[in-house]
Amino acid sequence: MARKILFLFLFCCSVFGSGFTMEQFKWPAGVSFLKFLSDNEIPSSLYYDLSPEDQELTTEIAAEASCEVLKDEDGKIDQILIPISDELQIQIFKDAKNKYKIDFTPIAYNESTYTLGVTIENSPYIDINAATGNGFLANAFMLMFNKSVNFKNLRKGDQIALYYTQRDRLGQPFGQPQIISGMIEENGKSNYLYYFDSKYYDERGKMNEKFLFKLPIPGARVTSKFTPKRFHPVLKIYRAHLGTDYGAKKGTPIKAVGDGRVSFVGKKGGYGNTLEIQHVGGYKSLYAHLSKFAKGIKNGARIKQGEIVAYVGNTGLASGPHLHLGLYKNNKAMDFQKVVYTAKENIETKEKVLFQKFVKEQNQKLQKAIGGHNNPAKFVQFDNFIEL
Numbered sequence: 001m002a003r004k005i006l007f008l009f010l011f012c013c014s015v016f017g018s019g020f021t022m023e024q025f026k027w028p029a030g031v032s033f034l035k036f037l038s039d040n041e042i043p044s045s046l047y048y049d050l051s052p053e054d055q056e057l058t059t060e061i062a063a064e065a066s067c068e069v070l071k072d073e074d075g076k077i078d079q080i081l082i083p084i085s086d087e088l089q090i091q092i093f094k095d096a097k098n099k100y101k102i103d104f105t106p107i108a109y110n111e112s113t114y115t116l117g118v119t120i121e122n123s124p125y126i127d128i129n130a131a132t133g134n135g136f137l138a139n140a141f142m143l144m145f146n147k148s149v150n151f152k153n154l155r156k157g158d159q160i161a162l163y164y165t166q167r168d169r170l171g172q173p174f175g176q177p178q179i180i181s182g183m184i185e186e187n188g189k190s191n192y193l194y195y196f197d198s199k200y201y202d203e204r205g206k207m208n209e210k211f212l213f214k215l216p217i218p219g220a221r222v223t224s225k226f227t228p229k230r231f232h233p234v235l236k237i238y239r240a241h242l243g244t245d246y247g248a249k250k251g252t253p254i255k256a257v258g259d260g261r262v263s264f265v266g267k268k269g270g271y272g273n274t275l276e277i278q279h280v281g282g283y284k285s286l287y288a289h290l291s292k293f294a295k296g297i298k299n300g301a302r303i304k305q306g307e308i309v310a311y312v313g314n315t316g317l318a319s320g321p322h323l324h325l326g327l328y329k330n331n332k333a334m335d336f337q338k339v340v341y342t343a344k345e346n347i348e349t350k351e352k353v354l355f356q357k358f359v360k361e362q363n364q365k366l367q368k369a370i371g372g373h374n375n376p377a378k379f380v381q382f383d384n385f386i387e388l
């Protein structure tokens with residue numbers, strides 16, 4: 001408790017030097033943006049005055065998202081920052097006339113590349129977490145090697161080497177790391193994986209993806225691509241589109257992009273009728289603006305890849321009938337078009353030279369990482385979250 005007060009105190013003094021206080025809170029599960037506004041006595045016109053695209057974006061606020069609130073000396077809200085992705089946040093603030101305004105602003109973060117060397121003492125997850133204080137990284141590593149390594153065969157003293165990028169913000173890891181290459185010994189035998197063209201491959205160029213997705217509406221035209229953050233030069237605002245839109249007539253059947261289990265079925269803010277399917281490997285697919293769901297679609301239902309799960313519509317904030325397809329890995333929105341199934345499973349000849357050069361460079365980095373002499377400083381958790 002003493003540390004919590006001290007940390008908040010230091011934070012307030014160093015940043016504002018006045019009676020203003022900055023606090024962090026986690027977005028409450030199941031609370032819509034509109035409900036949040038009314039709960040905090042912020043006018044709902046802030047939401048209704050947004051364009052339909054921006055209203056739709058507010059649906060992307062994830063449960064447990066780390067938000068920040070700045071309060072004045074009377075404890076009234078002066079400013080709130082709510083992340084909708086790793087790139088963009090909703091900023092609510094008071095203008096000079098003391099009126100609340102809303103804006104979409106880029107999130108400030110640092111991004112660095114690191115090497116990490118860890119010797120197995122307990123398990124890869126425990127040992128990576130202990131070395132870095134970064135649970136995201138430990139998790140990403142387990143998912144990455146899940147298919148190619150039998151973790152039960154590991155022995156004490158086996159080595160792990162990683163080369164990865166991680167964003168950080170306010171002294172904490174922010175968003176998912178991207179592991180660029182990794183090595184793990186399995187009872188002394190080395191296994192390598194390399195991230196090339198948005199997929200993992202082994203050293204021979206064989207694709208190592210646990211999961212390959214198929215198109216939800218084969219042959220449909222992409223009408224809007226995935227865009228993590230884009231500055232609109234005319235409107236002078238930041239925009240994002242955290243999914244892929246497929247144009248199709250109302251009632252067109254939609255197929256599940258992969259095997260999984262229904263994790264949400266119902267209305268979801270600007271997305272209207274929405275279906276979510278949880279897949280292996282931390283993936284989740286989201287189908288929005290549906291006219292109706294297929295028979296037997298309910299929470300927990302098992303779904304096969306290619307099975308008809310719903311029908312195209314224009315419910316929620318859709319100007320015309322289309323499917324908005326979202327894909328998330330560990331709750332981070334990603335570009336579905338990059339992981340959709342293609343016939344090729346191996347690096348093709350024309351890419352081979354580039355791939356081999358990449359492997360060589362990565363192996364040098366991994367070799368230097370072994371032993372952990374260049375490991376990054378460990379993240380330390382501060383217990384300064386409050387409940388709103």
Ligand SMILES: [Zn+2]
Pocket residue numbers: 224241243244245323324325
């Ligand atoms: Zn969309």
